Amino acid sequence: MALVNENFLRLENDYLFSNITNKKNEYEKNNPDKKVINLGIGDVSLPLASKVIEAMNKATLEMSEKETFKGYGIVQGYSFLINRILDVEYKKRGVDLEEDEVFIASGTKGDLAGIADLLSIDNKVALMDPVYPAYRDVNIMMGRTNIVYLNATEENGFTPELPKEHVDIIYLCSPNNPTGTVLTRKQLEAWVKYAKENNAIILYDSVYEVFIEDESIPHSIYEIEGAKDVAIEFRSYSKLAGFTGVRCSFTVVPKSLKIFDSKGEQVELNSLYRRRQSTKFGAAPYITQRAAEAVYTEEGQKEIKENIKYYKENAKYIKNEFEKVGFTVYGGINSPYIWLKIPKGMNSWEFFEKLLNEAAVVGTPGVGFGKCGEGFFRLTAFSSKEDTKEAVDRIIKLFK
Amino acid sequence: MALVNENFLRLENDYLFSNITNKKNEYEKNNPDKKVINLGIGDVSLPLASKVIEAMNKATLEMSEKETFKGYGIVQGYSFLINRILDVEYKKRGVDLEEDEVFIASGTKGDLAGIADLLSIDNKVALMDPVYPAYRDVNIMMGRTNIVYLNATEENGFTPELPKEHVDIIYLCSPNNPTGTVLTRKQLEAWVKYAKENNAIILYDSVYEVFIEDESIPHSIYEIEGAKDVAIEFRSYSKLAGFTGVRCSFTVVPKSLKIFDSKGEQVELNSLYRRRQSTKFGAAPYITQRAAEAVYTEEGQKEIKENIKYYKENAKYIKNEFEKVGFTVYGGINSPYIWLKIPKGMNSWEFFEKLLNEAAVVGTPGVGFGKCGEGFFRLTAFSSKEDTKEAVDRIIKLFK
Numbered sequence: 164m165a166l167v168n169e170n171f172l173r174l175e176n177d178y179l180f181s182n183i184t185n186k187k188n189e190y191e192k193n194n195p196d197k198k199v200i201n202l203g204i205g206d207v208s209l210p211l212a213s214k215v216i217e218a219m220n221k222a223t224l225e226m227s228e229k230e231t232f233k234g235y236g237i238v239q240g241y242s243f244l245i246n247r248i249l250d251v252e253y254k255k256r257g258v259d260l261e262e263d264e265v266f267i268a269s270g271t272k273g274d275l276a277g278i279a280d281l282l283s284i285d286n287k288v289a290l291m292d293p294v295y296p297a298y299r300d301v302n303i304m305m306g307r308t309n310i311v312y313l314n315a316t317e318e319n320g321f322t323p324e325l326p327k328e329h330v331d332i333i334y335l336c337s338p339n340n341p342t343g344t345v346l347t348r349k350q351l352e353a354w355v356k357y358a359k360e361n362n363a364i365i366l367y368d369s370v371y372e373v374f375i376e377d378e379s380i381p382h383s384i385y386e387i388e389g390a391k392d393v394a395i396e397f398r399s400y401s402k403l404a405g406f407t408g409v410r411c412s413f414t415v416v417p418k419s420l421k422i423f424d425s426k427g428e429q430v431e432l433n434s435l436y437r438r439r440q441s442t443k444f445g446a447a448p449y450i451t452q453r454a455a456e457a458v459y460t461e462e463g464q465k466e467i468k469e470n471i472k473y474y475k476e477n478a479k480y481i482k483n484e485f486e487k488v489g490f491t492v493y494g495g496i497n498s499p500y501i502w503l504k505i506p507k508g509m510n511s512w513e514f515f516e517k518l519l520n521e522a523a524v525v526g527t528p529g530v531g532f533g534k535c536g537e538g539f540f541r542l543t544a545f546s547s548k549e550d551t552k553e554a555v556d557r558i559i560k561l562f563k
Numbered sequence: 564m565a566l567v568n569e570n571f572l573r574l575e576n577d578y579l580f581s582n583i584t585n586k587k588n589e590y591e592k593n594n595p596d597k598k599v600i601n602l603g604i605g606d607v608s609l610p611l612a613s614k615v616i617e618a619m620n621k622a623t624l625e626m627s628e629k630e631t632f633k634g635y636g637i638v639q640g641y642s643f644l645i646n647r648i649l650d651v652e653y654k655k656r657g658v659d660l661e662e663d664e665v666f667i668a669s670g671t672k673g674d675l676a677g678i679a680d681l682l683s684i685d686n687k688v689a690l691m692d693p694v695y696p697a698y699r700d701v702n703i704m705m706g707r708t709n710i711v712y713l714n715a716t717e718e719n720g721f722t723p724e725l726p727k728e729h730v731d732i733i734y735l736c737s738p739n740n741p742t743g744t745v746l747t748r749k750q751l752e753a754w755v756k757y758a759k760e761n762n763a764i765i766l767y768d769s770v771y772e773v774f775i776e777d778e779s780i781p782h783s784i785y786e787i788e789g790a791k792d793v794a795i796e797f798r799s800y801s802k803l804a805g806f807t808g809v810r811c812s813f814t815v816v817p818k819s820l821k822i823f824d825s826k827g828e829q830v831e832l833n834s835l836y837r838r839r840q841s842t843k844f845g846a847a848p849y850i851t852q853r854a855a856e857a858v859y860t861e862e863g864q865k866e867i868k869e870n871i872k873y874y875k876e877n878a879k880y881i882k883n884e885f886e887k888v889g890f891t892v893y894g895g896i897n898s899p900y901i902w903l904k905i906p907k908g909m910n911s912w913e914f915f916e917k918l919l920n921e922a923a924v925v926g927t928p929g930v931g932f933g934k935c936g937e938g939f940f941r942l943t944a945f946s947s948k949e950d951t952k953e954a955v956d957r958i959i960k961l962f963k
Contacts, residue, residue: 164731164761164762164763164822164823165682165686165731165732165762165763165764165822165823166682166683166685166686166731166822166823166824166825167681167682167683167822167823167824167830167832167835168680168681168682168683168684169683169824169825171681171835171838171839172824172830174838177838178838178841178842180841181638181841204635206634206635207634208629208632208634209629209632210626210627210628210629210632211626211627211632213627216623216624216626216627219623219626219850220620220623223616223619223620223623224616226610226611226616226619226808226809227610227611227613227616228610229608229609229610229947232608232609232610232611232805232808233808234606234607234608234805234807234808235604235606235807235808236808238581269669269810269845269848270844270845271845272842272843272844272845273673273843273844273845275843276842276843280568280704281567281568281571282565282566282567282568283566283567283568283569284568285566286565286566296842297842297843300842301842301843304680304839304842304843331564331565331566332565361564362564362565363564363565364565405632405634407634407635408626408632408633408634408635408636408848408849409626409848409849409850410669410845410846410847410848422564422565422566422567423564423565423566423567424566424567424569424572425566425569430567430572432567435567435571438571438574438577438578439571439704441578441580441581442578442672442676442696442697442700442701442704443672443673443675443676443697443701443704444670444672444673445669445670445671445672445673445810446810447810448669448808448809448810448848448851449808449809450619450809450850451848547629
């Protein structure tokens, strides 16, 4: 008889964000007169840049004419986009990558799942706690049970020390979701050194790099010497250019990155990933890749920087207003996430319920990201200025 | 040390179609004066319908304004599209499905991989031989080694009998890729009966259903009574509406479909698939879903039917011309694929090389789909009328 993959039965029942959306929807149904403001999910609110729209219109027109129509794309992605990425995202920061080391796709969730496919379930995985739930869930779904959690706490500034024990795979996220922390150059150097010494690999999620203001903080892990031998990097246009509804991402799998088979022979991950994508992924749409290319025009860069500035001002507003009334606030600098310390006497779901029921504001309970998130609450800077201000004012009124 | 998923090392080195593309590119490099015609990969050549273009332009405009901008979509897909699918693809054929039984995504390759995730690697899988390589490779990548091949041969009309032994998962494809065969109502009834009796599930790929002309042939497996208890259906806009470069597909996972855990308890796949998609997939783009919706307008339906007619005429031309000079030809009716019997004395890669080197025409060697494909060659009807005619004439000249 057909058997289920029982690893799925070991997941928590709901994906955190679906769960929160359901609670929000239920509240709205019962309170049709209340305007709920969502500072929960990290979704953007500003429209696409005009250069991006222009590129999409042009590409759509191409799809309407026989001479310029584009069918199946190249699995790896079109050269026109990859070459812009190599120049703007990497060469400018002193990182040399080759065209076949960058894989264009339709969002980092899929890319994280894709890379996880290539790795034996016998690897020991290190995750931070709190952590973006998809990292954990992808591993559980595949049956990778050997997971070590590294505690990110107020005491260690939400940047855990290197693991005392040996691990094979390390997920790092900087700027961090959910805590808003960034990893310094020195910290990244220590992780790369650890990975080299332990034959481990680092899965480096830097989808929020565009929020980095501090010039000493690396945007890419490949700014660290030797990282190309040990790290895969995940990047996305979702936050960079407001593509949450457009869907475009890229993953860097350097050709010098090797892992091992059970006989101790080295295996190159780059070609395996191409094989994986050929089989399980149908290439990112032509129009989407033209849209992403437009992000790298001079005007496009100007436009997206203005949008990021807008979100950063929201982040600072949230941070400042909460601090004024005595809250302890982390994140909000170099990051779109504010990691709020919840007043004593309340846990993070209680705080969530209080905000939803008494202020009609949605945020994310820290414990949803792991046990060390208990006592914290994540707010995002991606709403409109007006909604952000209104939400903060409503919450602060409850605690004055 | 970080270990590779060794299942990947058991794959053949290249994905069939990447391999063919490489050979084509090499020939073109060495013969810059020759115009290569590709009847190999199943990629469409006609541009998008004007109604689809109109919808994409409108949706792009929405993405440019704050008031109408769309960020993260609903993982399952937007209601506006799902409801059109329920009406046009199913209700019209007497099939009642509910909104939460249809999952919109970005291509059937990803959907096949997604469903495979939910199934234990201990299941015994039945594949046809020849078979679309992604079915096989997805299973191998996951370590599902218990695979039974059912031979589809000239003698059994390329429709294998039911397996003599028990199997848990059955991949069916009708109209078939690569053989161009269709499964009759009676044959499908037998498969559904087998699945019920064996607690097996059927993964039914009907992405070519729009090519069915014969009114007695089911377009959906759910036209068979009881199929909702045992079958998942895969559908796509790639061939239906020329979306190979746009990327949109849907998968039906009926709520009545149950499989088993190792204790023999029943598990509903529908909710598990939603959980899977929430974690590993970021929803299909808004613009794409509006594009697919436009396929169901009156004018859209008229336009796509004209395009399909164009490809069908290509199929018939290929079939007729080869038959005229004495070839044995299968497929080409109810299907965009022509399954050509190769003249004695040549194997299918030799035939491929001959066509490429002497006629500058690319097709697909049957053996690339499995050992029973040896002696056959797949041609597709998706090129332009002019190229199709030119390619056929060039090939036939070689064999006159």
